[in-house]
Amino acid sequence: MATKVHNQDGWLYDPIYPDASTWPIVKLAHEREAFIKELVALSIENIKEQLGNNPANLKDELARTLYSERIRVSQTPWKADAPDEKEFWSKVKKDMVRINAGHENPHAFGHEDLVQRIVKRYAEEIAGVFDVNAYDFAKRFTTTLFSRLLNASQGKGMARLFETRHNLHDKIHLVGEIDHIRELAKRGTIIVVPTHFSNLDSMLIGWAIQSIGLPPVLYGAGLNLFGIKILAWFMNRLGAYKVDRRKKNMLYLETLKMYSELSLRRGCNGLFFPGGTRSRSGMLEKRLKLGLLGTALQAQRLNFENDGEEAKKIFVVPVTINYNFVLEAQSLIDQHLKISGQEQYYVENDDFSTSTKMIKFIYRFFTASSEIAVRFGTPMDLFGNRLDEEGRSFDPHGNEVDIKKYFFSNGEISKDLQRDAEYTRMLGEEIVKRYHREAVVFSSQVVAFAAFRIIKARYSKMDLYGLMRLPSEDLTIRPKQLMDAVGKLVERLREMYANGEIQLEKEVQEGSIANIVKKGVANLGIYHAKLPLMYNEDKDFQSQDIKVLFFYHNRLEGYGLHKFI
């Protein structure tokens, strides 16, 4: 059992490994140069294999990369880009022209050198520089920052900023199977896969992982965030590696995936937001981005292949981050409505683009927020099987499962990328299921769901876009109607909770309907300038912003709840 320490800093748990020099992530940082060399070599090997080891294909791929990269450099430059981007790609182009002109025969040397150069550049960009001292500093810094802000919000503003009367853990609840996960972290490699609703998630989940005593994780952070100086400084030293969504060429993607695979094989705990980006609709993730998740499958297979019985297992921990409100809700739902579910390249919005904006954002977050629940869900192996404390896998009938055999054909481990891809898809589906099961429902979400459904039913002939254009006067609900709907909803939710299909905050578990409505309305998106739901002068409920109400309502989509109101 883990020892819980509730000290001044608010740490709940002792670190599993107090000695940082034993952390794989630290070792990785020490051997950065050698690691990058290996990364480049393996990435290129992999790229060539995927191109059928055909030099002509390599040449084509190179041309495609060059083309898209030159467009990126000229059309979407970011602050975080290296200063010599333009020069680099001009040089590549020049050399490519020279090689093509001089040697029509694709078998001649030249193209491979270019690939080497490009992959090396990508590798250098992706890899972070973990720094123990900075990590230690950042750990204290975030805790202090979080709890000061929190205290400020409880008292009379800035004056209280330097008190630590309120403990962080009173507001940010870390719940779930923490002891189990700590045990597993001693025996294998952990992958944390959280839901993603807000830009604050990265910081919050980082803090939560420290708080339960796990060694730091490697995580992919959007390159755009590195344009913000403070954030870049921290992230660079906290185990972040860079992910650039603009670069969609194969050379880049393969290098990125290889980076993830190699670090997992070296035992570095990892973190992916499998949803890719923040949930624009406010719904729990339904479709996951499987690219990086797939590297876990490959790493696991290679662990078994290389280390036999000694092989480390990889454990997946689904985490739900549950808010009463999401600061970016307004812009997120706007984008969602614009793209209406279709996958499109989306334009970076700027609610998080400078240091000042970020600090303001965090400040508002803590001053306005009520509770946050970070739930560490039931851990599983890569095939969705149940795990015991020692990390052994079990089937639903209680028999131990030797997961190595999922990679067997003809009695031995075989490499089959199509098979790995299918296992990854199945893992993605399992994670989505777990998200629904591990989501913690707040009274604010219940109220939002009920209110939106009532309004939607009233204008049943209107489509979503029609609804969104209704004036606020048409968006009133009689208290009794809301209470009734919430009552039915809560009844169903409690039933689901009893069956382990969903998690509920205490109030929703056992509070009276009147209290749930009261607390829900008080907490629902309180930061927003226009309230998603409030009391009007007639003591009716009224929505000032149905889009945002829709956003919060969406969190409870996918459970078939609308049939119960």
Added chain:
Amino acid sequence: MASTNSYEIAPVGVLGGGSFGSAISNLLAENQPVILLTRSQEVADSINTTRQNRGRVMHENVRATTDAAEVANQCRLIFPILPSAGFRETIKSLAPHLTPEHILIHGTKGVDIQLPAGDQLTADYKLNPKKVNTMSEVILQETIVRRVGCLAGPNLAAEILEGQPAATVVASHFDEVIKLGQKSLRTPRFQVYGSHDLTGVEIAGVLKNVIALAAGALSGLGFGENAKALLISRGMVEMIHVGTHLGGDIVAVLGLAGIGDLIATCSSSKSRNFTVGYRLAKGETLTAILADMEEVAEGLNTLRISRAMANYLGIRVPLTETIYDVIYGEKTVEEGLDYLMKFPFYVDIDRSMFRRV
């Protein structure tokens, strides 16, 4: 490599010694030894000593057993070919012996439902499609096996047993499973196609049985080819209509598992489902027909499930509704036909019918 050789002679397992299970066993036996799991010791003994299985001659490479553990321990590749009603139970009993190395390719053209205790599938029952599982879903739920697939297509057991030319489709998300299925099943008289649309193929194979019931009835009334063609083409549209709600894809309906199987079962007295419809039209009662049938007609089960699902979804499925009413006694065959001929269909077929849900 030694392992390749030892694999080539490794036996494959078949669960279920019914007519289709026997047919598949004999096909497989041409390429490798087969261990066939039967329910009764008597049948197993009969196969092992006299090669007789209730009137069917079994290939000499087929060895029968009643021990599920033996099949699981000896065979990495197993073909469950069981009635849908007992499918989950048999798979459950096999589950403790299965490892992640196993590969299961089932050949059951039925679905599984998990109803709350006490519920009955009555004419107005509303069944959420989410409660309907295909057989591959049952395998995934009950076992740790992940590499699953299914067999479907125009595979009338009697003709296969006679060695007539035929083809099947092996559907799976895994290339590996498709290849293994092809390798183990393919013979000079049996072609094996592959598909990645597992759900689509399963659903197509399941839903066509309902149409086969109606085809039998038409034939029993003595009607000819126009009527049958009408039924098959309208039946396909309804299959797509229902199938999309179960997560199937229309493309599968156009393949062997859909139209291929539909034509075979809707034209043949060798099909059990066809036979049920035929005898009903000839005036026999359902109870009487079922009493002297050796094996279940999956179509009856599917019919009740389709009807209940349509109730839930609020969609009109006139063919299914009518067949249901005829079989469960609300309408005579003639009344059913009359109703269908008057039903106001405006559209033969158009794109809107194929919207994915």
